[in-house]
Amino acid sequence: MVTPSAPRQPAATTGPSNPTGVRAVDLELAQRCRRGDAEAFEELYRAHAGRLYNLVFRMAGSADEADDLLQDVFLHAHRKLASFRGDSSLGTWLYRLAVNHCLDFLRGRQAKMTRVTDSLDEEGASEPAAASPSVPTAVSRIDLERAIARLPDGCRTAFVLHDVEGFEHNEVARLLGVSEGTSKSQVHKARMKLRAMLSGIA
Amino acid sequence: MSCQEYEAQIGDYVDGAMDEARRASFESHLTTCASCQAIVADFTVIRAASLSLEPQVPPPHVWRKLSAAIEAEPKPLLGFGGTPWWRALAPVAAMAVLVASLSWTAAQLTSVPGERVARLTPATPTEPVSILAEYQRAERDLSSTIEGLERIASDSTALDMETADVLKANLTVLDGAIGESREALKNEPENDVAQESLFEALRNKVALLQDTIALINEMRKGNQEGAARIVSGLNQ
Numbered sequence: 407m408v409t410p411s412a413p414r415q416p417a418a419t420t421g422p423s424n425p426t427g428v429r430a431v432d433l434e435l436a437q438r439c440r441r442g443d444a445e446a447f448e449e450l451y452r453a454h455a456g457r458l459y460n461l462v463f464r465m466a467g468s469a470d471e472a473d474d475l476l477q478d479v480f481l482h483a484h485r486k487l488a489s490f491r492g493d494s495s496l497g498t499w500l501y502r503l504a505v506n507h508c509l510d511f512l513r514g515r516q517a518k519m520t521r522v523t524d525s526l527d528e529e530g531a532s533e534p535a536a537a538s539p540s541v542p543t544a545v546s547r548i549d550l551e552r553a554i555a556r557l558p559d560g561c562r563t564a565f566v567l568h569d570v571e572g573f574e575h576n577e578v579a580r581l582l583g584v585s586e587g588t589s590k591s592q593v594h595k596a597r598m599k600l601r602a603m604l605s606g607i608a
Numbered sequence: 609m610s611c612q613e614y615e616a617q618i619g620d621y622v623d624g625a626m627d628e629a630r631r632a633s634f635e636s637h638l639t640t641c642a643s644c645q646a647i648v649a650d651f652t653v654i655r656a657a658s659l660s661l662e663p664q665v666p667p668p669h670v671w672r673k674l675s676a677a678i679e680a681e682p683k684p685l686l687g688f689g690g691t692p693w694w695r696a697l698a699p700v701a702a703m704a705v706l707v708a709s710l711s712w713t714a715a716q717l718t719s720v721p722g723e724r725v726a727r728l729t730p731a732t733p734t735e736p737v738s739i740l741a742e743y744q745r746a747e748r749d750l751s752s753t754i755e756g757l758e759r760i761a762s763d764s765t766a767l768d769m770e771t772a773d774v775l776k777a778n779l780t781v782l783d784g785a786i787g788e789s790r791e792a793l794k795n796e797p798e799n800d801v802a803q804e805s806l807f808e809a810l811r812n813k814v815a816l817l818q819d820t821i822a823l824i825n826e827m828r829k830g831n832q833e834g835a836a837r838i839v840s841g842l843n844q
Contacts, residue, residue: 447678451671459666476666477674484678541650545657554658569658575625594619601650 432496439487451480454497458504464566465508467555475511479504505567505581512559541604553603557596564589565596609637614644622651682832750810758817778816785809 438446463472567578578589789806
């Protein structure tokens, strides 16, 4: 029997050991950026670009789109830094900005497509369980990345936030503006699709 | 509970999100259901592999394009190396006052009566009087100029409150220096160091007010570049 793994604490919501101190640093960095300090903004980019790129890369499903999205997210952040009040860490603030930006992008992309694959708030029906597909225990990371990229936007978003980024379902639900049940069903749907793809069935 | 209902709970089981009772019931079902066992095994592999995916690294061209895009964005009004102009002025004003005060104090400490007049009056004994008159006339002119400039600069609605406050603080520093110099000159009208201190502070005040007015004008016109040029001039 397989023992379930312990839930992982999501990095984006992991509180710093000394939140007040960290926020003071964030506020100072944000203030320097607002003054037009180019070095401060590069500092901000270097500190957060990697984590945000992971998110946008997997939410968008392609490197080209991820590059543009990351640029847009930071450009948007640059314009919106005046609204940063230090209620959360700068990392969390940027992360939410990136999630919202990705969702807008995905909605726009979906609107352009004549074939709507699924909706973010759709109570997606699970894939019918395949007879007995078996995912290789040593699944290749490249295969997994490709399979994630092939997922429909809606369930990929929930899957990336939950299984890759490590958020709990209630947090995914808040970030996406959907119910916790929807988050669960979308992640389940994504896992079933991935299972089929990685077993060579789809 | 049907197998399909158990299947819907596989996610919670794999995520470790079941309480003891639900988990016991689910595991009891697993012992008899090969299909659910297979899904649990596959979901567990997928989840573990997803959590350990290699981090993606943003390519360098993203930052290059981003920094170019930000460069093209309207700039906040900045002065010395990214510092707002009004903050940059604070040390300038403070330094002017400090230099003036130090030189005046140093002169007070090192000079002896008669030397000051001698330095000012290398030619004839009547010269200090005419120089004093010139100083007084020049001071009146400068003070008059300052009054006019202050009237114009007092309408600083184009500047934000914080900027106006700091500007006011800088002017207060300069006014303090002017007041001290004048006080010293009351006791020693011919004290050339006090006179120099006074003129230095007056000139600084004129320059600060002129720049303030020019900045207000540029801000009213919405000309960030023009304002930046003025700030750049302050740097030199």
